[in-house]
Amino acid sequence: MEICEIFYxxxxxxxxxxxxxxxxxxxxxxxxxxxxDSRYSWEKGKKMSIESIMKEIKKFKxxxxxxxxxxALLQKDIYKxxxxxxxxxxxxxxxxxxxxxxxxTDTIINVVCSPKIVNGKFxxxxxxxxxxxxxxxxKTEDDVKKAIEVYEDVADKEQIWLMPQxxxxxxxxxxxxxxxxxxxxxxxxxxxxxxxxLFGQKRxx
Ligand code: SF4
Numbered sequence: 033m034e035i036c037e038i039f040y041x042x043x044x045x046x047x048x049x050x051x052x053x054x055x056x057x058x059x060x061x062x063x064x065x066x067x068x069d070s071r072y073s074w075e076k077g078k079k080m081s082i083e084s085i086m087k088e089i090k091k092f093k094x095x096x097x098x099x100x101x102x103x104a105l106l107q108k109d110i111y112k113x114x115x116x117x118x119x120x121x122x123x124x125x126x127x128x129x130x131x132x133x134x135x136x137t138d139t140i141i142n143v144v145c146s147p148k149i150v151n152g153k154f155x156x157x158x159x160x161x162x163x164x165x166x167x168x169x170x171k172t173e174d175d176v177k178k179a180i181e182v183y184e185d186v187a188d189k190e191q192i193w194l195m196p197q198x199x200x201x202x203x204x205x206x207x208x209x210x211x212x213x214x215x216x217x218x219x220x221x222x223x224x225x226x227x228x229x230l231f232g233q234k235r236x237x
Contacts, residue, residue: 033107034059034077035085036070039236040092044227046144046193047165048125053096054089055236058110061102063129063148063155067169069199069228072235073102082113086120100127105134114139130158146195149178160186167223171197171207176214195223201232 036057043051057070059077068074080088089097097117104110105128117124118139128134130145145163147154166187168179176194183192196211198204204225215222231237 033080033082033085033109033113035080036073036075036077036102037236038085038088040094041227041237043096043098043125044230045195045223045225046167047221048096048142049224049226051096052094053098053125054092054094054122055098055100056085056089056104056113058099058101058104058107060106061129062106062131063103063150065148065169067171067197067199069233070102082109082116085113086116089122095122096125097122098125098127101129103129103132105132111135111137128158130154130156130163132157134158134162136162147179154178154182163187163191165191165193167193167195169197170194170211170214173210173214176211176218180218180220189218189220192220193223194218194220195225198225198228199233201228204228 036059038056040054043049043053057073114124124140125142126140127144130147142164144165144167145158146167147156166183194211194215196204196207198207212222227237
């Protein structure tokens with residue numbers, strides 16, 4: 033598998049915010065968003081076997097693993113990794129942009145899908161009932177309206193999260209109060225990005 037980074041931290045966004053977690057970030061994405069806060073994951077990563085990944089994460093005293101990217105489902109061996117994590121009693125959280133079908137698996141306990149607009153439409157192939165949280169990166173109220181328009185019939189309002197689009201603390205502090213107000217207005221969830229507030233663009237925190 034091609035891995036961008038593996039590190040231990042605290043989940044900084046979404047429904048599991050505050051939870052200590054190991055992050056396995058794979059290399060490569062199939063959507064190249066202009067606002068991507070992990071562009072470095074587009075570059076060439078390190079080839080690692082499942083065995084070496086398991087050895088690496090064993091260093092951390094934590095049983096929660098977030099599999100993320102880039103787009104983790106692009107990796108050929110991703111299900112093998114997920115199954116191995118499950119066999120070793122890790123709780124697996126998956127983050128995906130939803131543009132690739134997710135196979136049935138009992139191992140993943142939570143799927144967060146963050147759909148992106150490509151050519152004017154959300155590029156989503158994941159089965160909607162397999163998603164626990166829909167997380168949208170928001171810059172304008174128009175972004176909120178687009179998300180609500182498509183997803184209000186698909187998900188409960190508690191499953192729809194609005195997350196400020198920001199790659200720096202300054203940008204975050206400027207946009208977050210607006211997103212907060214839009215979450216109130218539309219009755220959906222607000223997701224902070226605590227790692228950006230605390231550490232800005234620093235990686236592996
Ligand atoms: S889908 Fe996610 S990881 Fe891929 S480019 Fe967009 S923001 Fe970055």
